[in-house]
Amino acid sequence: MLLLLLLTNAFVLLPWAGAGRIIGGREAVAHSRPYMAFLKIKNATKTSRCGGFLIRPDAVLSAAHCVDKKGTVRVTVILGAHNVNRREPNQQKIPVEKWVIHPKYSRKGFINDIVLLKLKKKAKITENVRYISFAKENERVRVGALCRVSGWGRTSLNPPASDVLREVELKVQKEKICQKFSKYFQPQSMICVGDENRKKATYKGDSGGPLVCKNKAYGIVSRGYDDPLFPKAFTRISYFEPWIRKQLRRFAIQDIPGSPSSD
Structure with missing residues (x-):
């Protein structure tokens, strides 16, 4: 005791x-939240998990502290999942191509704790995968x-x-x-x-x-x-909606062949 x-x-x-x-x-209820995204985050020392949510076929919103790790970080998004430890037929596993953390994000106090992730390929919108x-x-x-x-x-x-x-x-x-x-x-x-x-x-x-x-x-x-x-x-x-819209426009421009990268 x-x-x-x-x-x-x-x-x-x-x-x-x-x-x-x-x-x-x-x-x-299985697949009742089709906008939910499971984030698998890997760096040199460990693998962690976070949530996120689909706001466009190629974009997921999440918290900046999820990807604020030391060293090289790789993020994979799983959409259409209920049990993330099973290979469900509805799941779409998509690597994240890049992400943008809010420029004024601070670990101290978790201020401006927001990140927008661009998927390497667009999600296929189905009954079990939808944006919100x-x-x-x-x-x-x-x-x-x-x-x-x-x-x-x-x-x-x-x-x-x-x-x-x-x-x-x-x-x-x-x-x-x-x-x-x-x-x-x-x-x-x-x-x-x-x-x-x-x-x-x-x-x-x-x-x-x-x-x-x-x-x-x-x-x-x-x-x-x-x-x-x-x-x-x-x-x-x-509060961050104007910033989100700006980043989504930049993502769209980068999808045009021959367009310059914002990196």
């Missing part, structure tokens, strides 16, 4: 906890709104992560709740989200997935604070 208490306290006292797993949620619309500039989700988050992250404070896609319903909270936990919380570019009863949350492995309200993506799973379960700061998509 003493060991259990010590382990529990160790989690509570962590200065930062990733916002990456679905806790207290449920297994999603996202919030426009100045389009905000109201406090108290119930939104859904999906992911393949952990289902408890301990490993392993989930093989199957899970989902949880979370409430948009008042900004001052997250501001109490961190001086880095920025209301204009972040959304405060969570379950006040600490029975439901996202955690490690779900980072990069979308906060979906009324069938539209409003946020991106980004970070947590001292308490591993509540609250969480999500990247506010509407």
Whole structure:
């Protein structure tokens, strides 16, 4: 019992906890979230996972901290998946050709935690692979709104992560709740989200997935604070919508034969 208490306290006292797993949620109906993308991220030392979501046949949005790794990083996106440890016939496995991290992204406080990934080839749009619309500039989700988050992250404070896609319903909270936990919380570019009863949350492995309200993506799973379960700061998509549109136009230009690269 003493060991259990010590382990529990160790989690509570962590200065930062990733916002990456679905806790207290449920297994999603297979292929009911056709916009979901599973990101397999490899560098020289390890392989990690994140979520993401398709916003165009050749483009996926995710969290910048997912690809902010040392050394050479390779990212592969799996679309149309339910169980990521099986070769399901609906899956499309596509390497990422390049990605653009927001120029003002900061590891400290996970500020501007957003990345746009360009797929090496366009996804084939099917019943199980579809893109989702996202919030426009100045389009905000109201406090108290119930939104859904999906992911393949952990289902408890301990490993392993989930093989199957899970989902949880979370409430948009008042900004001052997250501001109490961190001086880095920025209301204009972040959304405060969570379950006040600490029975439901996202955690490690779900980072990069979308906060979906009324069938539209409003946020991106980004970070947590001292308490591993509540609250969480999500990247506010509407704030970055002009930047996203600009990058998508650049992607389109680069697809024209003979066009110069933006690198």
